[in-house]
Amino acid sequence: MKRITGFIILFSILFGGISVSAESNVKNEFDYSNPEFQATVDMLSMEGHGNDDVASCSVKQLYYQEVAEMFEKGMTKQEILDYYVEELGVQALKAPPKKGFNLTLWVTPFLLIFLVLILIFILIKKWKKLTPALQTGTEQPVTDIETEIYHSIIEEERKQIL
Known part of the structure; x- marks a missing residue:
């Protein structure tokens, strides 16, 4: 013990x-x-x-x-x-400091996105002006002469098929 x-x-x-x-x-x-x-x-x-x-x-x-x-x-x-x-x-550093020339690294992407959005907006407005017949409410009425021409073309096509 x-x-x-x-x-x-x-x-x-x-x-x-x-x-x-x-x-x-x-x-x-x-x-x-x-x-x-x-x-x-x-x-x-x-x-x-x-x-x-x-x-x-x-x-x-x-x-x-x-x-x-x-x-x-x-x-x-x-x-x-x-x-x-x-x-x-x-x-x-993981991210460049937000001063001096490095500031352009922070601002440029947002500036480019903003400019592209403005450009798209302007292009859409121009395209709308170039195609007035497609806008609602501004369609030009069809005259009688045009209607007769359409009917004659349809008749000729129908005769060829039958």
């Missing part, structure tokens, strides 16, 4: 010491669920890996670690984004 008790005490001391030492070696990990952190990494393209899964993409994991270290150093979201734009250019 003394051996079993001694063995249990020795066993608990050994494994108790290991768990304490493991906890002391772990440094405080960064909170990756921080909204400001998530907003920052969501704006980065991460060399085309921005939409990959963090668990399986080593490039995205590296970016997460770099951004976490920058936040731990006290950098703000804008400073981090500016750092990546300075290092990698505007391609570091």
